[in-house]
Amino acid sequence: MRRALAFLRSAVSFPAVSLGVGVAALTAPATAATLFMGSYPDRILAFDEDKGAITGSMRLETGLPTSMQSSQDGKKIYVTTITTSGIEVIDTATRQITNRFSLNDGATKYRFSSGAPDAAGNFFYTIVTRIDKGTDKYTVGKPQYAKIDLKRQTIVQTADVEEKDERSGGGRAALKVSPDGRFLYVFGKKILVVDTADLKVVERIDLAKPDGTGMENVGFGRALDAIDASGQFVSLFNATDPYVHNKVFGVARFDLNSRRFDFAPIGPAPESMAGLQVAPDGKEAYTVVTTGKYGNKRCEFWRFDLAESRVLDKAEFQCRSRFTFGLSGDASKLYIYGASYDIEVYDARTLKHETTWDLGHDTTGAGMVVVR
Amino acid sequence: MKHLKPINRKARRIDDLVASMDEDVVALAQPRPHVPMGCSLSFSPGWEVDASGGTAGLCQPVERDIYDCYVTCFWPVQVPDHVNYSADWASNCAAATKDWRSLDLVFP
Numbered sequence: 097m098r099r100a101l102a103f104l105r106s107a108v109s110f111p112a113v114s115l116g117v118g119v120a121a122l123t124a125p126a127t128a129a130t131l132f133m134g135s136y137p138d139r140i141l142a143f144d145e146d147k148g149a150i151t152g153s154m155r156l157e158t159g160l161p162t163s164m165q166s167s168q169d170g171k172k173i174y175v176t177t178i179t180t181s182g183i184e185v186i187d188t189a190t191r192q193i194t195n196r197f198s199l200n201d202g203a204t205k206y207r208f209s210s211g212a213p214d215a216a217g218n219f220f221y222t223i224v225t226r227i228d229k230g231t232d233k234y235t236v237g238k239p240q241y242a243k244i245d246l247k248r249q250t251i252v253q254t255a256d257v258e259e260k261d262e263r264s265g266g267g268r269a270a271l272k273v274s275p276d277g278r279f280l281y282v283f284g285k286k287i288l289v290v291d292t293a294d295l296k297v298v299e300r301i302d303l304a305k306p307d308g309t310g311m312e313n314v315g316f317g318r319a320l321d322a323i324d325a326s327g328q329f330v331s332l333f334n335a336t337d338p339y340v341h342n343k344v345f346g347v348a349r350f351d352l353n354s355r356r357f358d359f360a361p362i363g364p365a366p367e368s369m370a371g372l373q374v375a376p377d378g379k380e381a382y383t384v385v386t387t388g389k390y391g392n393k394r395c396e397f398w399r400f401d402l403a404e405s406r407v408l409d410k411a412e413f414q415c416r417s418r419f420t421f422g423l424s425g426d427a428s429k430l431y432i433y434g435a436s437y438d439i440e441v442y443d444a445r446t447l448k449h450e451t452t453w454d455l456g457h458d459t460t461g462a463g464m465v466v467v468r
Numbered sequence: 469m470k471h472l473k474p475i476n477r478k479a480r481r482i483d484d485l486v487a488s489m490d491e492d493v494v495a496l497a498q499p500r501p502h503v504p505m506g507c508s509l510s511f512s513p514g515w516e517v518d519a520s521g522g523t524a525g526l527c528q529p530v531e532r533d534i535y536d537c538y539v540t541c542f543w544p545v546q547v548p549d550h551v552n553y554s555a556d557w558a559s560n561c562a563a564a565t566k567d568w569r570s571l572d573l574v575f576p
Binding site: 138418 | 519522528
């Protein structure tokens, strides 16, 4: 906590400087993209943004997708499924399943809802709960960090999640592996840094993902919706000052290899926020801020200038009871989807509704992966 | 606060109240209990009302919300359980709002 607050205090003095360093590294050309979306009952849809139509569909033999994670080069998508506790790997160029297996084995079953591959694609890290069926009872294990060998298609190493960390992340936390493969980051109520050699927590950082709206973050596979370039992870986080405990939100940048981070506060933390969606050029970003509940619920798009760390624009829109927020590959469109079979499309510049795309399939909590 | 001791009945009641919050009986208390299987201890309202007793917090229409409850067992009484016994319930119905008539029948 002390370390996080020290960063907070320093960032308050020099927010523009600390953010400006990261922006240059995030620059990338914008191109048309394909959206890969988890859908019912057991499919991944490929959706062409330019055509506004489905161009492919892949059936997952291990069942219903609950999370998706893109490899760092965007060439593979790692999908977790719940029906048989499976993992399937999709080649985004050929749209073929290149690897698939289930962790369930007879009387032993596992529950997990997300995970992250290492950069080499050899191992997949997640948090599992093991359930053993005995002759007279089921034995439910404690949550465990698990290292899955993708070639051997089995769990090769586990370690119990410490009790104090169970509510910090649990099975729904967003996971990310550092480019050098040494650390697993668990982004939950706190940020846990786990050594991948022995699966023990080596550091706890008191920055929290902003509270989501209702169940929209179930699965958390899409919670890693921020950019990562050169081993950097960028997202919105909440922090609290040490004196009056005022909660503020801001942009944090992590160097996943060195475990260093900086945090640039932007303003008082809203009631709830969706994840940060950053444009490919790294200059601007978007989120959805939600206030109120039930009949009083109001939703706004917020557009950020990342270089100057300030909010550029806001606009209210009619939101669903439950939804997920996304951004097109060229950052020209904002997407609202989830808990339905369609995607509502908004113009990223005007923040006005443009059209609605019918997918023909309800989308699952696996969300969306954008491949450029 | 450990250096303070209650010396009258009202203070003892406050002390007891604080101590009761540390008990290990958590079935219906906060923080939420750990329910690893997900499907056996949900007492949330069903399709008819939301947590506030109204309908404004429900998905519109409610069919939009069937599947995530089916998978996560959020409302186990109202919909079948994907994980434990009805994995094929939705196999013929990709969009619940459009073709809910294709949902399978489940008999206990």
